[in-house]
Amino acid sequence: MNGRIEKIYVEEGQRVNKGELLLSLNTDAIENQIKGVKSTLEFATTTFEKQDNLWKQGIGSEIDYLTSKNNKESLEAQLESLEAQKRMSQIRAPFAGVVDKIFPKEGEIASPGFPVMEFVNLSKLTITADVSEAFVGKIKEGQNVELSFSSLPDVMIKTPIIRVSKVITSSSRTFEIEMEINNPNETIKPNMVSSIKIKDFSTDNAFVVPSLAIRKDITGKYVYTVNKEDNQHIVGKKYITTDLSYEENTMITDGLSKGDQVVVKGFHLVSAGVPVNVVK
Incomplete structure (x- = not known):
């Protein structure tokens, strides 16, 4: 009034x-x-x-x-x-x-x-994030996420997703998720920017190598391996099929077998057929 x-x-x-x-x-x-x-x-x-x-x-x-x-x-x-x-x-x-x-x-x-x-209560906060539509079906309510804040490097919070939007925003091709966190010390402030880690994939068994160790030529992607021949360690070349990457590692879905030794250091100094000394 x-x-x-x-x-x-x-x-x-x-x-x-x-x-x-x-x-x-x-x-x-x-x-x-x-x-x-x-x-x-x-x-x-x-x-x-x-x-x-x-x-x-x-x-x-x-x-x-x-x-x-x-x-x-x-x-x-x-x-x-x-x-x-x-x-x-x-x-x-x-x-x-x-x-x-x-x-x-x-x-x-x-x-x-x-x-x-402007009246606030910081004891409990709601955090929202926009997620690419590529992850539709991989993110669900109740799924745990990790929250971190660039301005608060010592703060890391695990909390479940409480809401997943049913609508894709046409301009950004994203959908919204929502979390709630307790903030008893009122350290976190409204409108702070946070980073959210969501586990959208997991497996018990996988071949994972450093992404930099994966090379590419006209035939496709490959890695150098070390094979023992006549008491020597000889560099081999194996073409591979890659899948998901996270941070500095990539998962290999085809081309490697259990026990293969992949060259992950000095790979830019070797080529197939060259003898090398293996350092562990």
Whole structure:
């Protein structure tokens, strides 16, 4: 509702409890209306009570009875509406928290659509992230993620996903996920940027090699291996099929066998058929 700010009861940075009065608007006009309606309602109530007694005795017309009854009920509804408006002139804390910022000053006009206070509770935060549609079907509610913050290098939090959006954003081709975290020390602040690690694939057995060890020619991708021939270690060349990569490693799905020794250091200095010394 519109109104002149009568009193601001808090300061920026102040902690308040749920229901505590933060700000009130001037209510002189509403209170005058309430006084007028109460006075008229008192007379209307007395009139109705007398008409009601007469009606029960079979005295008077039905029109007089209904008119007095309707007049009383109409004034009661008007009074209730005015008292509701008066209650709306007081802004109370919707939850326990901190008054972060106060925008207007006492005496200024407050009106709908213009912020009055920025009020926060940092004990529990909601984190949202946009994920590429390529991961649709791989990410589900309840799946654990790891959260980290570049400005807080010592903070790492594991928490489940509580919501996965059902809609793909057409402009970015992403969908939104949501997590909640406890923040008892209020270390994490609203609008901080976080990094989220999501495990979208796992396997018990896989061949994994450093990505840099994978070479490529016109035939395809390959790695150098070491084979023992006539008491010598000879470099071999094996073409491979790669799959997922993560950080500095790549999974090999075909081309390697259990026991193969892959050259992962000095691979740029060797070629197939060259004898080498194996250093472990």
